[in-house]
Amino acid sequence: QLQLQESGPGLVKPSETLSLTCTVSGDSISNSNFYWGWIRQPPGKGLEWIGSIYYVGGTYYNPSLKSRVTISVDTSKNQFSLKLSSVTAADTAVYYCGRRPVWSGYHFDYWGQGILVTVSS
Amino acid sequence: QSALTQPPSASGSPGQSVTISCTGTSSDIGGYNYVSWYQQHPGKAPKLMIYEVNKRPSGVPDRFSGSKSGNTASLTVSGLQAEDEADYYCSSYAGSNTVLFGGGTKLTVL
Numbered sequence: 001q002l003q004l005q006e007s008g009p010g011l012v013k014p015s016e017t018l019s020l021t022c023t024v025s026g027d028s029i030s031n032s033n034f035y036w037g038w039i040r041q042p043p044g045k046g047l048e049w050i051g052s053i054y055y056v057g058g059t060y061y062n063p064s065l066k067s068r069v070t071i072s073v074d075t076s077k078n079q080f081s082l083k084l085s086s087v088t089a090a091d092t093a094v095y096y097c098g099r100r101p102v103w104s105g106y107h108f109d110y111w112g113q114g115i116l117v118t119v120s121s
Numbered sequence: 122q123s124a125l126t127q128p129p130s131a132s133g134s135p136g137q138s139v140t141i142s143c144t145g146t147s148s149d150i151g152g153y154n155y156v157s158w159y160q161q162h163p164g165k166a167p168k169l170m171i172y173e174v175n176k177r178p179s180g181v182p183d184r185f186s187g188s189k190s191g192n193t194a195s196l197t198v199s200g201l202q203a204e205d206e207a208d209y210y211c212s213s214y215a216g217s218n219t220v221l222f223g224g225g226t227k228l229t230v231l
Contacts, residue, residue: 107157
């Protein structure tokens with residue numbers, strides 16, 4: 001059974017860099033049939049796609065966040081990571097990682113449980 | 122890119138049908154058959170309910186169905202049950218390998 005688990009600091013100071021990791025179990029992150037991605041949800045608000053990555057490193061980012069986002073993959077650890085720089089209170093959200101099939105419709109079929117990241121001094 | 126537009130709330134009585142709309146543009150919903158819908162219960166991760174406009178993942182009841190006309194997609198829940206009370210989000214491919222979500226609709230089962 002596929003499982004995704006987000007991990008990282010729950011509190012980040014303004015202007016610093018938010019760093020999260022998603023650990024995949026039950027499948028190889030090098031499976032050529034899937035992309036892996038990050039989605040966030042500010043408290044009480046809707047979902048926002050952050051970006052996606054393919055195991056060989058191809059990345060795609062939300063244009064509104066592109067200047068601050070880096071997503072990378074570590075196949076040896078079966079993990080992929082998110083870095084978001086110069087954070088502000090507006091970046092406070094639950095951050096989810098997810099799996100996206102390559103050969104069909106740009107949807108996420110498996111999600112992690114999510115991790116709340118608060119930006120505050 | 123702007124978020125897709127959903128009504129903030131919808132409601133229906135047990136056994137009834139309810140339809141939730143999701144409006145975009147010709148650059149997202151209208152341009153591709155890549156609309157998906159997610160169900161989210163409080164404190165839980167979203168769950169995929171519909172993909173590619175009208176396809177259901179294994180395990181999703183056939184009470185859930187999707188459709189699209191022009192720049193608007195719809196999710197219909199038939200035979201409403203108490204456990205269907207949740208937030209529902211639409212999503213669409215928006216070109217250049219980007220994805221848009223809607224603002225969400227809170228479905229209340231009366």
